[in-house]
Amino acid sequence: MSEKNLLKGNIAIAKAALNCGCSCYFGYPITPQTDIGEYLSLEMQKRNLAYVCAESEIGAINMALGAASSGEKVMTSSSSCAVALMQETLSYASSDELPVVLVNVMRAGPGQGYIFPSQGDYNQATIGGGNGDYKIIVLSPSSVQECIDLTYKSFYLAQKYRNPTILLVDGLLGQMAEPAIINENPYPDVDNSSWRLDGAKNRASRNIHSLEPNQTKLNQHVVKLYQKYQEIEKNEQVWEEYLCDDAEIILTAFGTMARSVKAVCNHFRQLGIKMGVFRPISLYPFPYNRLRELSIKAKCFIDIEMNMGQMLKDVRLGVLSNAHISFIGKPVGDWLKKEEIINAINNIIKEQYASI
Amino acid sequence: MQVYSIPKSIKKDSKFTFCKGCDHGVAIKLIAEIIDELNLKDDTIAVSSSGCSVLLYNFLDVDCLEAPHGRACAVATGIKRAHKARKDDKFVFTYQGDGDFASIGLGESMHSALRGENITAICINNTNYGMTGGQMGPTSTMGQYTTTSPLGRNKEYHGFPIKTAEQIALCDGTQFSARVALYDIKNILRAKKIIKKAFECQKNNKGFSFVEILSSCPTNWKLSPQDSHTKIKDELTKIYPLDIFKDTTND
Amino acid sequence: MSYIKIDKDKCKSCYLCMDVCPYKLIKKSNNIGTTGEYTVEFSDSEKKCIGCAQCAIVCPEIAIIEVNRE
Numbered sequence: 001m002s003e004k005n006l007l008k009g010n011i012a013i014a015k016a017a018l019n020c021g022c023s024c025y026f027g028y029p030i031t032p033q034t035d036i037g038e039y040l041s042l043e044m045q046k047r048n049l050a051y052v053c054a055e056s057e058i059g060a061i062n063m064a065l066g067a068a069s070s071g072e073k074v075m076t077s078s079s080s081c082a083v084a085l086m087q088e089t090l091s092y093a094s095s096d097e098l099p100v101v102l103v104n105v106m107r108a109g110p111g112q113g114y115i116f117p118s119q120g121d122y123n124q125a126t127i128g129g130g131n132g133d134y135k136i137i138v139l140s141p142s143s144v145q146e147c148i149d150l151t152y153k154s155f156y157l158a159q160k161y162r163n164p165t166i167l168l169v170d171g172l173l174g175q176m177a178e179p180a181i182i183n184e185n186p187y188p189d190v191d192n193s194s195w196r197l198d199g200a201k202n203r204a205s206r207n208i209h210s211l212e213p214n215q216t217k218l219n220q221h222v223v224k225l226y227q228k229y230q231e232i233e234k235n236e237q238v239w240e241e242y243l244c245d246d247a248e249i250i251l252t253a254f255g256t257m258a259r260s261v262k263a264v265c266n267h268f269r270q271l272g273i274k275m276g277v278f279r280p281i282s283l284y285p286f287p288y289n290r291l292r293e294l295s296i297k298a299k300c301f302i303d304i305e306m307n308m309g310q311m312l313k314d315v316r317l318g319v320l321s322n323a324h325i326s327f328i329g330k331p332v333g334d335w336l337k338k339e340e341i342i343n344a345i346n347n348i349i350k351e352q353y354a355s356i
Numbered sequence: 357m358q359v360y361s362i363p364k365s366i367k368k369d370s371k372f373t374f375c376k377g378c379d380h381g382v383a384i385k386l387i388a389e390i391i392d393e394l395n396l397k398d399d400t401i402a403v404s405s406s407g408c409s410v411l412l413y414n415f416l417d418v419d420c421l422e423a424p425h426g427r428a429c430a431v432a433t434g435i436k437r438a439h440k441a442r443k444d445d446k447f448v449f450t451y452q453g454d455g456d457f458a459s460i461g462l463g464e465s466m467h468s469a470l471r472g473e474n475i476t477a478i479c480i481n482n483t484n485y486g487m488t489g490g491q492m493g494p495t496s497t498m499g500q501y502t503t504t505s506p507l508g509r510n511k512e513y514h515g516f517p518i519k520t521a522e523q524i525a526l527c528d529g530t531q532f533s534a535r536v537a538l539y540d541i542k543n544i545l546r547a548k549k550i551i552k553k554a555f556e557c558q559k560n561n562k563g564f565s566f567v568e569i570l571s572s573c574p575t576n577w578k579l580s581p582q583d584s585h586t587k588i589k590d591e592l593t594k595i596y597p598l599d600i601f602k603d604t605t606n607d
Numbered sequence: 608m609s610y611i612k613i614d615k616d617k618c619k620s621c622y623l624c625m626d627v628c629p630y631k632l633i634k635k636s637n638n639i640g641t642t643g644e645y646t647v648e649f650s651d652s653e654k655k656c657i658g659c660a661q662c663a664i665v666c667p668e669i670a671i672i673e674v675n676r677e
Contacts, residue, residue, distance in 0.1 A: 023438070023441040023442065024434065024437060024438050024441055026434065048441070049441045050434075050437035050438055050440065050441040052433060052434075052437060052471070054430070054467075055430075055463055055464065055467035056463060058427065058430070058463075058464070059427075059430045059433075059463070059464050059467065060430075062423065062424060062427035062430035062431050062434065062464065063430050063431070063433050063434035063437070064434060065421075065423070065424075065427075065431055065434060066403070066421060066423070066430070066431035066432060066433065066434025066435040066436075066438070067434035067435065067437060067438035068434075068438075069401075069421045069434075069435060069438075070435060070438035070439055070442070072438040072441060072442060074434070074438065088424055089424055089427070092424050096421075096422075197401050197419040197420075197421055197435070198401075198419070198439070198444065198446070199398050199399045199400060199401065199418075199419055199446055200397065200398055200400075200417070200418055200419050201398035201399070202398075205367075205416075205417045205418050205419055205420070206419050206420075207413035207419065207420040207421070207422070208420075208421045208422065209404070209410075209413060209420075209421070209422035210422060211406075211410055211411075211422060357675065357676050357677075358673060358674070358675050358676075359658055359660055359674050359675065359676045360611075360660040360663040360664075360671070360673065360674035361672065361673055361674075362669055362672055366669060371616070371617055371668075372617075372667070372668050372669070374667065375619075376619040376620060376621045376642050377619070377621035377623065377667060378667055379667060380667070381666075381667030381668050381669065382665070382666075382667050385667075385669055540627075540665075541627060541661050541664055541665065544664050544665065545664070574621075581621040581622070581623055581667075582622070582623070582626060585623075
């Protein structure tokens with residue numbers, strides 16, 4: 001397994017899931033993530049694992065909810081407008097503290113939109129569309145290798161914190177092939193014998209529910225969830241820095257966008273401009289702390305996304321008023337090209353940062 | 357000789373929180389008795405749903421997961437398949453109302469039946485949305501007065517109710533589908549026999565089994581418990597006949 | 608001697624048991640229950656109870672917690 005292979009992002013995710021012991025997959029077709037379900041349909045049947053072609057995304061995520069209660073590693077995958085259908089159950093899974101892993105390979109919206117490239121689901125993933133106070137761990141890969149590594153991590157964090165986890169993948173990355181290694185899953189299995197539902201044999205019966213007619217208890221439950229989220233925020237902020245140490249201008253981008261942004265950074269470095277790139281890998285918990293440290297030295301930040309500025313608000317929350325913040329983005333279509341970004345940055349520098 | 361005692365699968369000191377005379381209590385009691393008789397307590401995972409049926413986990417002393425409204429059969433599918441994947445088969449059943457099973461969750465319910473999931477679904481049909489105060493549901497009968505059909509259910513205005521057990525029997529994956537009632541001793545005993553058969557259907561790995569239970573809702577019907585049972589006997593069983601609509605368990 | 612035991616704290620006064628008892632041995636008591644009505648009690652001075660358990664079978668509250676048959 002430890003040799004480099006040309007792998008598509010979607011297939012890499014499916015292979016990694018199998019490799020780290022995912023025994024249940026439930027899904028419904030939607031482009032551009034369908035390869036995941038197609039690949040797993042045969043592989044899981046061969047291994048006598050649980051695979052259901054669900055009647056809808058609502059069916060799929062609820063099967064995942066049920067399966068997660070057994071303590072098994074479960075996954076469902078979908079895309080943008082169909083992930084919208086899953087929001088109710090993500091809220092339930094958060095309250096129930098059930099480790100469901102959801103892969104969202106993004107297409108363009110709003111509504112049905114189309115299969116064009118877009119990073120329009122940042123808000124949907126990090127803020128969520130379900131009801132009540134809850135948070136979902138969100139990881140964002142920028143390469144096929146990272147699709148593998150972060151799939152492992154998604155399963156691990158989901159089990160470790162008993163929390164739903166979303167792997168937020170650009171459609172571009174899901175469909176793109178590049179060399180990658182299916183390495184070993186580096187994370188240990190988490191003991192779930194204290195909470196899983198596997199029949200009340202030699203122990204008291206357990207129940208998992210989100211309904212709580214006692215307001216004091218419901219209050220305590222949400223407070224307890226938030227203590228867990230604080231723990232997640234303390235331990236699990238992950239990011240990548242590229243030439244940030246002496247940077248005066250820092251470009252922020254997530255997912256595949258960060259790759260073209262790095263090329264842009266190299267261009268400006270060659271011109272002697274001190275530029276760096278900051279890429280959040282965990283979108284929740286967002287790496288605010290590190291961004292704030294960088295904002296004390298840097299003079300300005302330029303956020304670059306394939307949407308109308310969804311991560312921008314988190315960049316603002318990290319940077320506060322320590323530095324200027326600008327935005328470059330477009331919602332849908334051909335990925336922003338290196339030249340387009342360079343031109344846009346030149347304009348920003350000319351207009352707003354002439355003094356620095 | 358003690359001939360009757362509280363079923364072992366009922367939680368100690370639990371007190372039903374249903375309205376006076378509601379048949380939910382009888383249905384849960386029967387399920388508990390059958391779990392005891394088939395010795396399933398240690399291997400059962402129950403799925404409760406939204407509505408009056410949600411509180412099942414407060415009464416039954418088995419592992420229980422609450423499903424989002426309507427999704428009990430999908431959740432049960434996930435549970436059943438996950439345990440099968442770990443080669444540790446469990447007994448999985450859902451306990452749902454008619455609104456949950458046959459309205460908001462009809463897609464999940466029917467597709468579980470079509471796939472022939474080896475689970476059992478129990479549906480309490482009281483012809484209205486009970487917990488929210490008696491609104492018109494998928495099984496409200498023609499002419500029935502509810503808070504959202506104040507002039508009576510009307511075919512031109514509201515359309516027709518669903519005969520759930522008959523519909524589920526049409527699915528190829530369904531191995532057992534029946535309708536029972538709880539309005540007198542004879543019917544309670546018949547219901548127990550039939551629910552037991554549905555549970556055995558799963559135990560013998562036959563496939564999807566379903567029992568619809570005609571139940572009283574004295575509060576929202578605005579009838580006494582006695583008159584509610586008379587209504588089921590005289591009116592509802594004419595519309596929703598008590599029968600076994602499909603049974604392949606002996607094939 | 609056959610007899611039943613009633614948990615009056617569970618009784619919600621639906622009186623379904625009173626209707627099914629073949630010898631009418633279950634009556635309203637003086638105790639007011641959770642629904643604000645009189646709960647039921649078992650009174651069998653003439654030892655008529657046959658332990659048929661019909662009362663327990665119809666009780667929606669499992670308030671009839673025991674039936675003993677001679």
